[in-house]
Amino acid sequence: MKKAFIILLTLALWTNDALLAKDYDLVSPDGAVKLTIAINDNITYSVLVDGKPIMDASTLSMTVGSGTVLGQNPQVIKENKRSVNQKLYPELRVKSQEIQDNFNELELVFKGRYSVTFRAYNNGVAYRFETSHKKELIVRSERAEINFSGNNNVYFPRESEFFSHNERLYEYNSLDTLSEKDLCSLPTLVESSDKIKLLVTETGLLDYPGMWLTGATGNTLQAVFPQAGLEEKVDHKRWTDDRSIRISKEADYIAKTEGARSFPWRIVCIAKNDADLITNQLTYQLAEPSRIKDPSWIKPGKVAWDWWNYNNIYGVDFEAGVNTDTYKYYIDFASKYGIEYIILDEGWYVLGDVLNIVPEVDVKELMRYGAEKNVGIVLWVTWSSLDQKLQEALDTFKAWGAKGLKVDFMQRDDQWMVNYYERIASECAKRELIVDFHGSYKPSGLRRTYPNVLTREGVKGAENNKWASYITPQHNLTLPFIRMVAGPMDYTPGAMINAQEENFRISWNRPMSMGTRCHQLAMYAIFESPLQMLCDNPSNYLREDESTAFLAQFPTVWDDIKVLEAKIGDYVALARRSGDSWYLGAMTDEKARTIAIDLSFLEGGNYNIEIFQDGVNAERYAQDYKRVVKNITNKDVISASLANGGGWAAIITKK
Template identity: 50%
Template sequence: MKINLLGKILLLVALWCTGTVTSAKDYLLTSPDKTIQVKVSVTDVIKWSVIRKGETVLLPSPLSMTLISGEKLGVNPVVQKDSRKSVKETITAVVPVKNRLIPDVYNELKLQCKGGYVVHFRAYNDGAAYRFETNLPANEIEVQHETANFQLGGNYQVYWPQESDPEFQSHYEATFKDTTLASIGSQQYGYLPLLFTSGKGTKVLISEADLYDYPNLFLFGTGSSQLTSAFPKVILESKLKGNSDRNEQITRKAEYIARTSGKRTFPWRTLIVTDDKGLLETDMVYKLATPNTLSQTAWIKPGKVAWDWYNFNNVYGVDFRAGVNTDTYKYYIDFAAQYGLEYIILDEGWSAATTNLMAPNKDLNLAALMQYANSKKVGVILWALWNTLDKDIDKILDQFVKWGVKGVKVDFMARGDQYMVNYYERVAKAAAQRQLLVDLHGAYKPVGLNRKYPNVLSYEGVKGLESNKWSDIITPTHNVTLPFTRMVAGPMDYTPGAMVNTTKIGFKDVFNQPMSQGTRAHQVAMYVIYESPLQMLADSPTNYLKDPECTRFISQIPTTWDKTVALAGKSGEYVAMARKHGKNWYIGGMTNWDARDLNIPLTFLDGKAYQMEVLRDGINADRHPQDYIIETRPVKAGETIQVKMSGGGGWSAILRPVE
């Protein structure tokens, strides 16, 4: 018996040393405020689960990474060392989107595993995250697949941005379908962020952060409460379709999703677990991102922009022919200067061709225009097709600098593979070296690039106002869904500011004379609610000039925020937020097609007296949505104000301290 027992012990020791047997073990990680628990189980695979206030919102879900060379990180793991730390710091945002000072408070668990990899887990008060880190002997590895599955705690309600392209090509501009998790079949996939609501009303938002040199994560349904991970493979060959300058056909792909360094950290897989108000306040993606790498940032100037493309350059009441020409853009500059807007954008059409960004079109005297803009202290941003810029980025951006341009709007990327992720960073870095701002369109969601390169001011990746030109899907319901879904990931270039506003039955999609559903006050409130350090005024300058009171009000709302306080909200129904910039506070409220009254306590104010200027729906806004009222009255801390909104309406206020 003794010999047999000794033999068994020796066999177990040998198996343990070869890594063919693992010892099951659980690790528990708790958030600083004890509301979130992360349970990590190490058996034949590493799994994690997440609990909030006793409710399991994520059941044990596997995580692993498979390399082409055969290694399977996270499978049959052997934990050699575990370590923990607690962090309580404050991040100062270079370009503050929600908050200038961001508390970075979390507890972390690191599992160092045999085979040269580490898995990091973090627990925040509003969620959790994990990432892989490798320290492999190979200088270069090829990742075949990463398992980042999510087994939710039940058949949750979900806002699902349905996609269909088998190559994961997308402008990331789907609407968010309100459905259930079990209704998403195995052939259906969506992009991040994804928002779920548990049976108890807990909000669970899945996204990712610190994404570099690696493809975007997409999630497929299974007809159950589980989602499975998928990634675009590395593109080896592609070509443009027909005579298109931007629509790609992928003709050859690799068998791997990334070829990358063997010594690196991989993207954070993030799970924000909170309530509706918590979604409006979270900074998790920003906190998990790589810190600012730019030594000089004083030149980065956020601001508002007079934008041409939405309104089709339809200026009128002028003595020149409107279009993509010098006179029209001088008119934009005059408008911007009159209302203190920092920039204008020259969108598609300004250049000799979309494939030639080195020369303006024949109707545009760019040198004269730049001189005129400088005299008016208005910056100019130029549009660029991504693949044209990609072919000769240094030469093109150098030319932009010679012209005196302040930034570049890069468009139609429509991919989320490794090359495109690297392209985003190359653009950000090359632009920063020349002190140029960046606005990314046709883009996937923010993943923290705007923290590492704060000259990246905004991203599209949203079904925004421009869709009014060809569809009726931009409804007030859609508009009050975005703050709880897409906007949670970061800056959102929705391009608000429609001045032609209609009822549901009065709306028509007219490409060259667009209008919006909902009230004027609904549009104005977007300047407080929607986060974008480069915020557009999308309508015709003429329409703004014809309504100077509304335009004056919009022009006084800043584009960055020192502090954000969520006041009330429910995804798809309504939202109300307070934001501080300098000494002033700003309040915004928006509702879906239901008229709504909210009582807002001014508990966020200090002891000062404030003068509150309000732009709200007029008494007839339900039948004539352009009806609004501007009124002023004194308020003070502790007072409760009534926010009254028509169906499809909005409410905004600027609170200035009485000196």
């Protein structure tokens, strides 16, 4: 009798567990991507592409309160499905004037006042937690595990700690060689054995710390998060007191937040070919919609930058430097070429006090002069100095007539700092100021929520040429496929002094770029940044009038994009449309190559094309180029010959 009772009890418990266990399938609109969510002791998900496994069971959970694990022994009480096929019209059209937003969604509501929403797109999968607690919620940790199927390689942006500018080179490693000691920032790109690319990132990051990744056992990446800070201190070993502020005492949680909220989306973008990475817009599609009611005042454009070139202007009758005469010269230059902005970078105020202007700079006169010449002024500030006088400073900048801010040296993405970004975006929007975040983490959706955030750094860009030799053409050919997928990047192109690797030299005061002149020009078509820098000095641009007049024509936001050829780290060729004109760019790594530019994407009719191509001696003298103007139709295929480290750029206008 006793034995029979035990058997029946065991059978009942097993039956109950079996009833609780269930798989849910979610398929992309085109049927190619299949997401399977398994509910057992934990919540796991796996992914197939065209019937082939690319991700094995990957566990997700969140530990809250005094140790409750959302996702442990889960009990589904409701499921909600929906399919959406709509068009989004970005206020700031970085890649295109409209986005086809097409996905299938499954929301699983669990006992314990939480849910997990999954989405399957044709080009990726995503999920996020949602909670409906009445009181404040303490999040102790979050588990976000990604188990990749088979043998994989990874483009790994290695980090040493959470205190970082997130400016990284991409190490190409076998994924299974990484351990929990190997830390990286996002986005991270994994290449499957059959060459499918899987880019991991996040979006909708608000009131929560940023996600980072480490290796783990096997072909696995797992999420880690910076702890919330209780105390801060200045790191006197790095820079000055206004810019190197670390967390010195950590909390035992990663976030204190509202109990009823949606958490950030965890995304795996899926690309069957490399070109699909460049056109992926999931970080925008999944971000929170705009909170700016009337964005009509937001003006993207190009900006003449002073810091990179060390204000080394010449052929003038005044001493160059951080002074009024020099910046008037920048304004005159910008006005001549129709460049929308100049920036006053470090040096215009006494460090530590953003309202204490150095005597050599008459900011009000520069604002007046810029307005007269139709050139706006962007002001650089360190984040901590701005924060000390935030309301007063922003009101003052607005009263002066400033058009925006470049906020620098945050170097963190703990919860407080993430909230700081949102606070700056919101306060600047109230005063109709655009924002460029430097010393920043990767784009994570804020550009949709506050479209006045035009661009941000978080990229190892051209400024590194001043002190290092690793900004190579090959590095430049990784960025469109990894970092740029997350959002616009303030790489700062436009160098007029160009050199091949063998004659490149490091110079803080007179920097140069590695690769050809046309490699730099092509960046204005290929690299996305609605606030796009011209990094060199006006004297060099005036001396190189032909190149400058050409690049000055390039818009910084686009109506459409066509990727013509693409291979990560090797080459890319694409065309972007603005209005009725097309702007084309092609770049190669250290290998010379010829790329066929097929113009069949054009409508019928006759066109004019203006081409800047590598000169016959560009492999020896990187500044050598040739300008070609001719007539074309959509039946033409142009053979673009690129030197090693070379480029090719063109503008097509209808006749």
